Amino acid sequence: xxxxxxxxxxxxxxxxxxxxxxxxxxxxxxxxxxxxxxxxxxxxxxxxxxxxxxxxxxxxxxxxxxxxxxxxxxxxxxxxxxxxxxxxxxxxxxxxxxxxxxxxxxxxxxxxxxxxxxxxxxxxxxxxxxxxxxxxxxxxxxxxxxxxxxxxxxxxxxxxxxxxxxxxxxxxxxxx
Amino acid sequence: xxxxxxxxxxxxxxxxxxxxxxxxxxxxxxxxxxxxxxxxxxxxxxxxxxxxxxxxxxxxxxxxxxxxxxxxxxxxxxxxxxxxxxxxxxxxxxxxxxxxxxxxxxxxxxxxxxxxxxxxxxxxxxxxxxxxxxxxxxxxxxxxxxxxxxxxxxxxxxxxxxxxxxxxxxxxxxxxxxxxxxxxxxxxxxxxxxxxxxxxxxxxxxxxxxxxxxxxxxxxxxxxxxxxxxxxxxxxxxxxxxxxxxxxxxxxxxxxxxxxxxxxxxxxxxxxxxxxxxxxxxxxxxxxxxxxxxxxxxxxxxxxxxxxxxxxxxxxxxxxxxxxxxxxxxxxxxxxxxxxxxxxxxxxxxxxxxxxxxxxxxxxxxxxxxxxxxxxxxxxxxxxxxxxxxxxxxxxxxxxxxxxxxxxxxxxxxxxxxxxxxxxxxxxxxxxxxxxxxxxxxxxxxxxxxxxxxxxxxxxxxxxx
Numbered sequence: 001x002x003x004x005x006x007x008x009x010x011x012x013x014x015x016x017x018x019x020x021x022x023x024x025x026x027x028x029x030x031x032x033x034x035x036x037x038x039x040x041x042x043x044x045x046x047x048x049x050x051x052x053x054x055x056x057x058x059x060x061x062x063x064x065x066x067x068x069x070x071x072x073x074x075x076x077x078x079x080x081x082x083x084x085x086x087x088x089x090x091x092x093x094x095x096x097x098x099x100x101x102x103x104x105x106x107x108x109x110x111x112x113x114x115x116x117x118x119x120x121x122x123x124x125x126x127x128x129x130x131x132x133x134x135x136x137x138x139x140x141x142x143x144x145x146x147x148x149x150x151x152x153x154x155x156x157x158x159x160x161x162x163x164x165x166x167x168x169x170x171x172x173x174x175x176x
Numbered sequence: 177x178x179x180x181x182x183x184x185x186x187x188x189x190x191x192x193x194x195x196x197x198x199x200x201x202x203x204x205x206x207x208x209x210x211x212x213x214x215x216x217x218x219x220x221x222x223x224x225x226x227x228x229x230x231x232x233x234x235x236x237x238x239x240x241x242x243x244x245x246x247x248x249x250x251x252x253x254x255x256x257x258x259x260x261x262x263x264x265x266x267x268x269x270x271x272x273x274x275x276x277x278x279x280x281x282x283x284x285x286x287x288x289x290x291x292x293x294x295x296x297x298x299x300x301x302x303x304x305x306x307x308x309x310x311x312x313x314x315x316x317x318x319x320x321x322x323x324x325x326x327x328x329x330x331x332x333x334x335x336x337x338x339x340x341x342x343x344x345x346x347x348x349x350x351x352x353x354x355x356x357x358x359x360x361x362x363x364x365x366x367x368x369x370x371x372x373x374x375x376x377x378x379x380x381x382x383x384x385x386x387x388x389x390x391x392x393x394x395x396x397x398x399x400x401x402x403x404x405x406x407x408x409x410x411x412x413x414x415x416x417x418x419x420x421x422x423x424x425x426x427x428x429x430x431x432x433x434x435x436x437x438x439x440x441x442x443x444x445x446x447x448x449x450x451x452x453x454x455x456x457x458x459x460x461x462x463x464x465x466x467x468x469x470x471x472x473x474x475x476x477x478x479x480x481x482x483x484x485x486x487x488x489x490x491x492x493x494x495x496x497x498x499x500x501x502x503x504x505x506x507x508x509x510x511x512x513x514x515x516x517x518x519x520x521x522x523x524x525x526x527x528x529x530x531x532x533x534x535x536x537x538x539x540x541x542x543x544x545x546x547x548x549x550x551x552x553x554x555x556x557x558x559x560x561x562x563x564x565x566x567x568x569x570x571x572x573x574x575x576x577x578x579x580x581x582x583x584x585x586x587x588x589x590x591x592x593x594x595x596x597x598x599x600x601x602x603x604x605x606x607x608x609x610x611x612x613x614x615x616x617x618x619x620x621x622x623x624x625x626x627x628x629x630x631x632x633x634x635x636x637x638x639x640x641x
Contacts, residue, residue, distance in 0.1 A: 039195060039364070040615040041391040049388055054396040064404070075332045078320070083329045090333070100338040100415055104345040107408045111349040111401055115356060118397045119382065122390050124359075128383030135367040137386050138360070140195035 005175050008034065009159055010133050010145040011168030016042045019142040022166035023048045026144070031162060037133065037143040060114040067109025072102045131176040141169070148173070188282055188624035191464040195618050202610045202617070203365055205460045210607060213459055221599040228593020231586050232307060240310045242586045248579035249569045253587040254304040255419075256561040257594065260444065261301030262343065262416055263437075263557060266409055267445025268294025269350060272357075273405035276398070281624055282473050284616040285466045288361075289456060290449050291354040292611075296601040297448070298347045300594040305339070307590075335418035342415040346408060353401045356394070359384050361614045413441045420564065427507035427568040430495070436488035443481035443527070444557035446474050450550035452602065454543055456611060465612045468541050475540040478553065482531035485560075489528065507568060515580060516567040519559050526556020 013019045016038065026033055027048065036049060046053075075098045079085065084092045119125060137143050146159050163171045193201070210218070235242055245252040268290040275283035306315055318340050320330045330337050363384035366377035384390070417437035420428040450471065457466040496508035512520050530552050539545045566581050583591075605611070622628050 036388040037386040038388065038391065039199075039386060040360075040619040041395050042388075043619075045388055046392050051389055051392055054393045056393055056396045057400045060400045060404075074320075078329050079332060083327060085331065087331070087333050094333055097333040100335075100411065100418070101332060101341045103407075103411060104338075104341040107349060107404050107411075108345045110404055111352055114397055114400060115352045118356070118393055122393060124382040124384060124390075126379050126382055130363065130366070130378060130381065130383040130385055132367065132385055138364040138367045138384075139199045143386075 006147050007149045007151075007173065007175050008133060008145050009148045009151075009156060009171070009173050010143050011163035011166075012134060012136070012141040012143050012170040012172075013167070014141070014169050016045075016142050018167055019144060020045060020048060022144060022162075022168070025166050026162065029162060031146065031159065034145045034147040037137045037145065039138050039140060039142070042142070056114055056118060059117055060110045063113030064106045064110035066113075068102050068106040070109070071105030072098055075101060133174055133176065134172070144168075186282070186469050186624065187626040188285060188467065188469060189465060189617060189621055190467055190626050192627045193464070193621060193625055195621065198618055198621065199364060199368075199614060201462070201465070202361075202612050202614045203368060206365060206607060206610065207368070211459070214603065214607070217599065218603045221596045221603060224593050224596020225600045226596075227589050228597055231589035231593055232303075234586055235307055235590070236312055240308065242584060244582050244584045244587060246579055246581065248572055248577050249566055249581040251569065252566050252581050253562075253583050253591060254308045256558065256565050257591050258301050258304035259416055259437075259561045259565075260558050261297045261304075261594065261598075263413065263441035263444045263561075264448045264554075265294040265297035265301065265346075265350075265445065266413060266438070266441035267449045268292070268297075269346075269405050269409040270442055270445065271449070272353065273402040273409065276402040277406060280473075281620050282470050284613055284620055285470045286449060286453055286474070286612075287616070288354075288357065288609075288613045289452060289605075289611045291350065291357070292602065292605045292609075293445075293449060293452060294350050295347070295354060296598050296605075297445075298343065298350065299601070300598050302343065302347070303590070303594060303597075305336075335415065335422050338415045339419060342412045346412045349401070349405060349408060353398070353405060356397060356401070357613060357616075358609055360386065360394070361610045364614055365610065410438055413438045425568060425572075426501075426503045427511060428564070430492065432488055432491055432495070436485065436492075439481045439484040439488065440527075440557060440560060443478060443485055443531075444554060446478050446481065447550040447553035447557070450474055450478070450546050451554065454547045454550070456606065460606065460611060462612060465617060468543075471543070471546055472537075472540045475534045475546060478549075479531050479534040479540075482527055482534075482553070486528035489524065507571070510571045511563060511567050514567060514571060516563065516570065519563045519567065523556055523559035523563050526552050527560060530556070 011022075013022060019036065019038070019042065023033065023036065023045065033049065036045065038045070076093060079094070080092050086092075087094075090097075132138075133143055133145060134141060144163075148156055148159070151159075160171055189198075191197075243252070243254070245254070268287075271283050271290040272287040275287075306312060309315055317328075318330055318337065320332075330340075359381055362377055362381035363386070366374055366381050369377055414434040414437065417433035421430060421433040423429055453466050453471070453474075457463050493508055493512070496504045499505070530549055533539050533545070533549070570580060571578050
């Protein structure tokens with residue numbers, strides 16, 4: 001996502017348990033982890049990284065509420081104001097008959113709204129170039145990355161030492 | 177693990193897999209040249225698709241009169257096929273959404289393919305009502321939007337319009353759910369690819385990196401989409417049943433229709449999943465991911481929903497008798513013993529009697545029985561819709577207008593053509609994307625891989641936790 005290039009020092013672990021214990025060590029040593037990349041969602045990692053629960057579902061509720069309101073009010077306006085139509089002597093404003101479409105609009109808005117929000121906040125769209133550190137991260141490697149753009153040699157050595165201590169299988173530097 | 181795990185775990189991934197081996201096994205089918213079986217199947221599907229296109233062009237050119245539907249039996253094969261396809265789609269959502277909410281981990285082996293099946297089945301289903309409109313170039317009239325025709329709005333009180341909303345919502349939400357699940361796996365394919373292939377997968381994987389925050393949001397999104405897809409899938413077939421249930425036709429206007437249609441949809445959908453999975457696992461060599469345990473679990477769902485459907489059939493007959501209303505009684509007498517008696521008994525045999533053999537564990541775990549019965553059930557569920565629609569209409573209120581319906585070659589071509597369309601899409605899907613959700617399978621490896629649990633558990637091997 002970042003426009004300017006960053007120098008990144010990253011370590012690859014062979015197992016998610018190794019990664020999790022490494023995160024604990026990094027936290028204890030007050031190392032500033034840039035990001036962690038894994039081939040699948042690793043449970044128990046988010047609290048260690050200090051990631052707060054996603055608020056996406058609150059938005060889902062709001063989008064759904066907008067959809068329900070929009071659907072119901074549109075039908076009400078059309079059938080009472082714009083184009084009242086008599087169906088078998090039933091009232092123009094026939095609320096029970098509006099329920100199925102109101103429900104579908106709720107689901108439609110919630111699903112599309114949340115999905116679009118998800119891709120937007122993650123900075124993911126067709127044509128976005130993936131700044132992957134290593135091709136094996138989507139296969140079987142668990143990666144921890146540090147931003148070392150402005151780090152001193154002593155800092156670099158400290159992080160490399162940390163990777164060695166926590167059994168990282170590989171340590172590399174890459175500019176992304 | 178912070179989640180609840182069933183005390184008795186089943187092995188869901190066989191063969192002592194490592195994470196890398198999972199990637200190899202699941203991505204390699206998209207990287208190799210197609211096999212001869214695939215090419216033959218694809219050619220055959222393409223031929224049927226061509227037949228479909230021809231029959232549709234014929235219908236549009238000449239008009240609906242080319243179909244066997246008549247003034248009395250004005251809904252026949254088209255709506256039968258529509259309901260049949262929609263029903264087939266339901267298993268995909270059930271597996272991906274409802275089983276996710278119930279934390280049934282066996283879903284991971286089959287959810288991707290089942291969701292793809294949902295999308296393709298809904299595409300096939302949509303063809304029928306659209307072309308039944310006759311003047312298909314005016315099909316956009318069903319969409320309510322401000323217009324210069326009055327404004328002339330669609331009738332929001334009509335279950336047919338509810339159907340338009342239900343099915344288009346269902347299609348688009350299923351597509352979002354499926355594709356969002358697919359994005360990390362497409363990234364896996366991307367990272368193994370080179371050159372032009374890499375560029376293509378780069379575009380379709382949206383720049384996925386596997387960052388922890390992205391995974392967290394991805395999981396949150398999947399869970400909420402599953403949560404809203406669950407009532408959605410129930411609503412879709414409920415609304416399809418409203419097409420009949422809100423009418424005033426004896427044999428149609430029954431309150432049992434919504435649950436009965438939903439159960440029937442799940443029943444037929446699982447049968448179609450079995451048909452596809454039994455072939456897919458063999459052809460793509462995925463027996464260790466789509467195991468006999470998966471097949472057995474789905475057969476259990478089939479015997480349950482088949483029995484629910486059977487109870488619904490009998491309840492209908494009982495209620496017709498118990499109502500004391502002669503028109504209702506006649507409608508059901510006619511359904512069982514009337515001109516289409518063979519369809520009724522075909523339905524009863526295929527849907528109610530045949531799945532009962534799945535009470536036997538041996539048969540549930542037999543590939544051949546599963547495949548054979550899945551075909552029988554698919555046929556039976558098609559008969560069910562035909563029985564409800566054509567049989568009921570054939571004997572309406574006026575004996576002078578009673579009629580009999582036979583499909584013409586055009587209708588037969590359109591129906592077999594949609595089968596071609598369905599398999600055409602499915603076969604392309606097996607070539608371009610992993611048919612088993614790679615990331616989800618990796619996530620359950622340590623709780624369901626045979627080297628971690630069960631008899632073969634390797635205590636001092638790579639099972640670290």
